[in-house]
Amino acid sequence: MDIADLATRILAGERRALARAITLVESGRDDHRAQAVELLDALATSNRQALRIGLSGTPGVGKSTFIESFGMMLTGQGLRVAVLAVDPSSARSGGSILGDKTRMDRLSRDPNAFIRPSPSQTALGGVARRTRDAVALCEAAGFDVVLIETVGVGQSETMVAEMADLFVLLLAPAGGDELQGVKRGIMEMADLILVNKADGDLKSAATRTCADYAGALRLLRRRPQDPDGFPKAMMVSALAEEGLQTAWAEMQTLTDWRRENGHFATRRADQARHWFEEEVRLGLLARLEKDPAMRSQMAELGNAVAHGQTSVSGAVLEMLRALS
């Protein structure tokens, strides 16, 4: 593969080159990984930045419809939009996000949009690296907005929030007046809570739900990275395409404020540093699994401690010596 040529075509915004590059960063093969790193290094100096929006919502809140309507509104303004899906459960469920792509019918045919389904990966660590690499590729390809969507499963929301500039939580109107079991930790990550389906019969339920969340958000501690009034809860209807312009305006207001106050750049720097350190740790641990000699020594010493033939601490010391 000609990496320099691939880089040039990505910088020119070619969607097929981008798709191919994402496949490359998703590969688990060592030679592919080396090429991926060469490509990412070649693109690192482009210094192109998209607005990275993390979007979380459990199945049933109308996430696909929202992404389609919101994405179409953005491309209608001349912006280029990439959608990346993070779904740690997709390996099990057989790729529900792939189904989403066919449901985002208009957006997937829009020349200014790029939709990439979630890779079928089980390990969240692997999903994180591939998604962050894919975000970097989309930025190099000149996209203005990268939507990173996730279903609310396990740690995936934290992971997405850690690679996004903004974190948006999409909710459906609740039946009663109770908050929808949204964990406090997720609330604290949200910059914007959007109560979807604020249309037809659900409008009054949406109004109540939105008020409940606005109240809950007011109880949270003020974060230094927020201007007055944020985090915020508001209503949208993805189906009726209502409230989307306002939601986008709020995202821009927040982003502009953070840029002016230095929080935007600081957050990106912290995220990059954190990502680097985490990857080094994971890479170091991966060696225990990868090297056959190490793996067999681990197994051997593991059996010895299991059978009480050696102390655990002694076996640990022996293994760490072998690893140095």
Place this chain on the structure above:
Amino acid sequence: MDIADLATRILAGERRALARAITLVESGRDDHRAQAVELLDALATSNRQALRIGLSGTPGVGKSTFIESFGMMLTGQGLRVAVLAVDPSSARSGGSILGDKTRMDRLSRDPNAFIRPSPSQTALGGVARRTRDAVALCEAAGFDVVLIETVGVGQSETMVAEMADLFVLLLAPAGGDELQGVKRGIMEMADLILVNKADGDLKSAATRTCADYAGALRLLRRRPQDPDGFPKAMMVSALAEEGLQTAWAEMQTLTDWRRENGHFATRRADQARHWFEEEVRLGLLARLEKDPAMRSQMAELGNAVAHGQTSVSGAVLEMLRALS
């Protein structure tokens, strides 16, 4: 320090030697660690086993009183009892467990008992290793029962359950009929739930609480390592010294059954293997912090990615190459 001599004295059951050895395994110094490993290896072949009982209970349930009464009952039967405290919060709270020791007045003066307060450590990983080493030392010193107690803070219960043969949850009678916010994960780890303070005015509340938990336990999936009727909820009064013999009889019934059915040995082997693998991983990661050259290269590359001078993936690869 003469490690061979220390080992001999521990095997002879000398409490002062045991205390000194625990101080050694708690030390963070490299030379102490090497001596600790030498000692643990020397003792590994003794093959002495205590019954390791994990005991969890939040402040206010009467844990100190229970340990004192239960411990005195055991020593009254001629058994030797060691009590180890695991309190990840003790570094902050200034060592509340040390206060417990003075409250376990009778037990701490009993020649057949040994009480060790929690080391002032912040990292749970470090607490885990030191506690497991201390358990191994107590076993070599010939104790029959090792009580590993923890307050219900964060991950400490899981950690204690992972190093114990039995996990006992101590609770106080609840005011209403609600379960006391005990997390499902903790319930699933418990082999025995003891509702304490089943005396005086609280007796009827204790009866209700015990029935509630017995009902909740019946809803859990049957575990292969349990005979009929386990996990079990029962009432005790540590203050009136009631129900303690029965609780001990239940622990023995459960242990005997597990020994006969192979679960006891399998669990110990799995725990040792898991502990070994976890320690190797932690030791490997600790190198990133310990080696000054590595630490400065990590900081340098971290700054480079934070300032966008290099791709994260490129920096990761460079760092991993330096580490190999």
